Amino acid sequence: MNEVTARREVVAARGIKVTFGAVKALDGADLVIHAGECVGLVGHNGAGKSTIVNVINGGLAPHAGEVHYGGNGGQHGISAARASGVRCVFQELSLCPNLTVNENARIMHAELAGWNWRVRALALVERQLQDIFPGHGIDCDSTIDDLSIAERQMVEIAISFAGLRDKPKLVILDEPTSSLDAGLAAQLMAYIRRFVGEGGSVLLISHILGEILSTSDRIVVMKDGRVVADRAASAFSTRSLVEAMGNVVREQEWLRSTDKRGGEPVLSMPPRRGQGLAFQAHRGEMIGLAGLGGHGQTEMLLDLYLSRNSNWWPARRKEIAFVAGDRGLNGTFPLWSILKNLSIASLGELSSRSLVDRGQEGMLGDGWKKRIEIRTPDMENRILSLSGGNQQKVLFARALVTTARIVLMDDPMRGVDVGTKQEVYDILRAEAASGRTFIWYSTEMDEIRLCDRVYVFREGAIVAELAGDEISEKNVLEASFSGGEAA
Amino acid sequence: VAGPVSALADTSGKKIALSNNYAGNSWRQAMLTSWDKITKDAVAKKVVAAADPFTTAENQATEQAAQIQNMILQGYDAIVVNAASPTALNGAIKEACNAGITVVSFDGIVTEPCAWRIAVDFKAMGESQVEYLAKKMPKGGNLLEIRGLAGVSVDDQIHAGIQAGVQKNPQFKIVGSVNGDWAQDVAQRAVAGILPSLPEIAAVVTQGGDGYGAAQAFAAAKRPTPTIVMGNREDELVWWKQQKDKDGYETMSVSIAPGVSTLAFWVAQQILDGKQVKKDLVVPFLRIDQGNLETNLASTQKGGVANVEYALEDAQKVISSAK
Amino acid sequence: MNTARLLFSRPWIWSFAATTVVWVVTVVFTGGASSLGLSQAALTFAAFSVIVGIGQMFVITLGPGNIDLSVPATMTLSGTLALKLMDVQDSMIAVGLLLSILLGLAVGIGNYVLIKLLRIPPIIATLSMSFIIQSTAIWANRGLRIKPPDILASFTTSNLFGIPNIAIVALVLSAVAWVLLEKTIYGRWISAIGQSTFAARMTGIPVDGTRLATYVLCAVLASICGYLLASFSGGAALNMGAEYLLMSIAVVVIGGTAVAGGNSNIPGIWGASLFMFLVVSMLNTYGFGAGFRLILTGLIIIAVILVAGGRQSNR
Amino acid sequence: MKISSGTVRLIIPAASLTLLLAAVFYMQPRAMSYTGLNLLFNLAVPIALATVAQMLIMAVNDLDLSMGTFVSFCACVTATFLQASPAIGVLIFLGAIAAYAAIGVVIHLRELPSIVVTLGMSFVWGGLAVLMLPSPGGEAPGWARWLMTSRPPFVPMAIVASIVIALVTHFLIMRSSVGVLIRGVGGNVRSVERAGWSVIRLRAGTYALAGFFAVLSGIALVGLTTSADANIALRYTLLSIAGVILGGGEFVGGKVSPIGAVIGALTLTLAGSFLSFMRISPDWQIGAQGAILIVVLALRLFLNRLEKREKSR
Ligand SMILES: Nc1ncnc2c1ncn2[C@@H]1O[C@H](COP(=O)(O)OP(=O)(O)OP(=O)(O)O)[C@@H](O)[C@H]1O
């Protein structure tokens, strides 16, 4: 402990207060990061993690409190933070999708000026990518648009860690692994340890407590805009961490239901591109789509959805709903209120003679606000005023509100906190019992294990089907890498 | 005067093109119809080999310049042009002349010296309106002026003529001026907007085609109808006739005849034929007065514009009188 | 304080404020004598802009890149064909209107076919379409002006209790459009599509059907406007819609509709339409020449936007 | 081989231009000469410059509805002040470019929709042009005339100019750091901001650069036409937008291609000539312009499909 406090302060934020209208996002939070340590930051959705990141990063001026970089204060703002060696990977992807990887590096690194910067940028990113994610296979001349969401995340991380002349002093990672699969996440954690070992500092934000516990030196827990615990990582266990966040730990009491594969499938699809296995889903089933990220799971969900949904005629009855994972791309309607975002998929039921009943809509909104704890004073607030995880909850509710009997989920738990996850799992369980079918793509093994049946994807095709007790991390990984034999 | 036989011999292999910059109003449509009528006949009689009309989509000098350049490529012997701008086509016209092509401009004429010009004295046309009014109401009065499209030379010239007329007849005063863009609905809109704030108007001076819209606007505002100078459109003439029959309403109507395109055609043909033609020719504008209203109305197509078409002989008369 | 905030969060307030100022400045010139005449004229001519503006607004709401440039040509063709068909007979008024509406339907479908099947960006698809429509109008009647039936002509040019009939028609259409936009599922759908087409698709909105309906709606409104305008001004002219290209866009954006799509409002269109008419009238009244008039019009537009702009709020 | 999306954005416009050119040559073999090519393309040069200007604005997710009137204004300045007293002319141009930068600043600061502000500006530029030249006239400066009518050996001026414009802007916008930043603003403003750049300066700079190219367009136009009028280039607003789109650019997201934009401008000009050579009845000449636009763009779709099939193979 003594050794840690003796180290130099890289960033010190003390007594920070930030309010957005009626919302106290930060209410006197303290966060100090020293050289050579990895600080884990956890807290429920909307606890203020991203907001304090924005303050440290200089993008947001606090209404009270002070931020000091490298011990000497006074300066504040994006430039001051950058000059002090602070880099940030944001929760929302923040690369320019129309530029190539090396052009993005140019934007992030002002010092890449002068002749031949392209070559230098390319070398820089490539070296860094190789360093963090050995064997990544990303072409650094390609446009970000052409990369999958996981690859984009990897690029952003690499660019932030890269340093031309001097390495960054502090790298802030806001939910960096939310779209990485387990393998990539492990590579990143290993790199963080090396980086810290060489004297750098990392602020790691994640809802995956395992990686927080294994990677950080110190863990800071936030709740409702305040820091409620700040101890060495070794002083926490998963259980005590969850409790510090204000949640009750519940045992997984998942009773896998009996095989529901009898009768007509409610949804089916022939083998994709003529390869691998066919897809089938039955009433009340919870089906997992597993495999490494970017191997065609999202594509399959999109195809399933679009094939059952006319683009020209309004559906008389909604039979299928979709929960987006990439909420910026295909989830939220940014100009709208939370309420409108919630109700859009079920307007049919909320209206008579195609006139929307505002009263009924409001009641629905209030009900779900309580049910999944959307942290907002008013459902009429803009959706973008919610924290990332809370936005995701709204998207979740949007699908559950509908009468659809089939729900497709594209990694819907990205950035949702532990407490909410457990509640959502409960809801899913109840809904499945009442006959709803869920098709669930997830990058997290814990979630895959909750499913009745799992299809494993590799290179765009289904290579294995696991049911019941066959569903284990070992089997899934085996199928994702070798395929064939597991079928 | 050369006999038709020799003309037939000399120009029967020649190709003439019409470059027209705008087709979006009734005047231009009448002009194209006249061209079509006269030149079809001329081609059938083998006076010339071809007389193709070309029109651009929008009233733009740049587009017309490109069109003329294409005509050069297509090997026309003469280009008859109604120009979007008197000067902005000069580059393209110069290229045509350099390629040995005869260029005859009419209505919208060009200043490039190598081209022929069949001009209407627009300034005199503007002046004649005020002069007519001065005769009709010696006491003078307030005038409302409806102008055309800002930045176009015809608008500027007619306006200059009207101003000159008012200077000579100081009993008249222009109390309001709006741009009607030579479009009926725009004129009506602009007049309706300014009318409530104007004192009593004795007369409205126009540039052609706006008279009916002005009359409508006065009626809508429940103001006494002033003397509105008309622009030879059939609906204007019909309205005038109705008013005349009702209470002896008097006015005049003046505009350039769309058939002047056919004059330009014959002039081009004569030049190709080897005739000496002066570079500047003048055609009179077509004026309708109280006396000849009925005859003109009878000869005007329903919904069209009062028109005169030219035959070869008329053209030869115009050419020789200019010498 | 709270009411003030509420008022200021309504983007259309500003276009009305500007309209009022311009109206007062114009009327002051004549010592108040022109107030009735000017108001009637303003209502009449604003009505035409409102009708096409509403259609354009629905299209613009569909999101970036969505715009209908075929409005003027559609107006021309509709006026030309309807008046030709009616041929001054009062008994044909309804038939003429029906023809106009069918024509709008055809143009709208045509536009969307180009946009959807040939994947042509709307701005160019509708521009190309407008050339074809314009040609059809030329071919159909060669610019001859046929008079409207008497009853129709007097309907479009007369008043009810001092309010121009045309304005009443526009008001009714606006009310319908307002309900459509604010109260119906369709209104939610176009707003959703305007914010994110992909997200709209993934919530089960029939995106293509909705967009098609919107383009058709815009074309039908333009058609009706052409029919009314031709009747009002005593016959269709080939260039009669030309002014309404910029006008239809200007009234929408000045009225406070988000150009990026997804957010729109109808009252603003009225404010902006009245404003656009009154600005020109005011400058005409004060005797400015064309050059200064244009400059001042531009500066006033920018000033209004500057005052009204920056209305990004969390509500 | 993997084809980057940038390359695709180029191949398609280039292929449609080639096809159209082949059709024109087939119909009018005379066009296949030094003079022929010059006549076909010289009026595309100012359009290409205006298209590049529009493309810059579109690169930062804005749209300039005043492009046509601004080029007209610049043409009027060229034919009057720049010709009579070059120093004043240059000053006016500098002022106009500064005005463009100011528009960029205003749009950014007040988060205004660019369409409305530029719509307002289009009236202002139009009014200034009418004040300067109430009726058509003025005279091109000798050097501008000389430049636009000069006859370099082997390759006509129109082609040389197009290639120079394409290469210079390609380097400026696709290769240089400034270009990356400009496109970055279009792609994701927040990330550029978070990386410590001043977006307001970037936007102002982009607008100024666009103003500069529009000024060049006005000068080139007067060099060709020898004189100017207040309405001379009104069509450039739509032409420039169409050119950017034809060249593979997009309205949002900073996806632009300067070479594509120049090709787009050439294609649009060529499409007009193609029509003249077809000799259509005057009733349908206007409609045919619409039809040819549709065909050219449909061609884009067709090539796109082919390319997709290649890619998925
Ligand atoms: N721009 C904004 N306007 C209004 N409220 C905001 C805004 N940004 C954040 N908030 C609010 O501030 C609080 C803290 O949000 P923050 O994004 O910091 O949460 P977080 O801890 O990062 O949550 P998550 O794990 O879901 O990402 C939330 O209640 C959120 O609704």
Ligand SMILES: Nc1ncnc2c1ncn2[C@@H]1O[C@H](COP(=O)(O)OP(=O)(O)OP(=O)(O)O)[C@@H](O)[C@H]1O
């Ligand atoms: N039809 C489509 N339209 C738009 N975007 C699509 C479409 N199909 C896929 N995408 C997007 O392309 C990306 C790659 O999809 P893919 O299904 O290959 O990846 P994935 O298996 O979902 O992996 P990950 O979630 O890790 O990105 C995703 O971001 C997806 O949203």
Ligand SMILES: [Mg+2]
């Ligand atoms: Mg967050």
Ligand SMILES: [Mg+2]
């Ligand atoms: Mg995915």
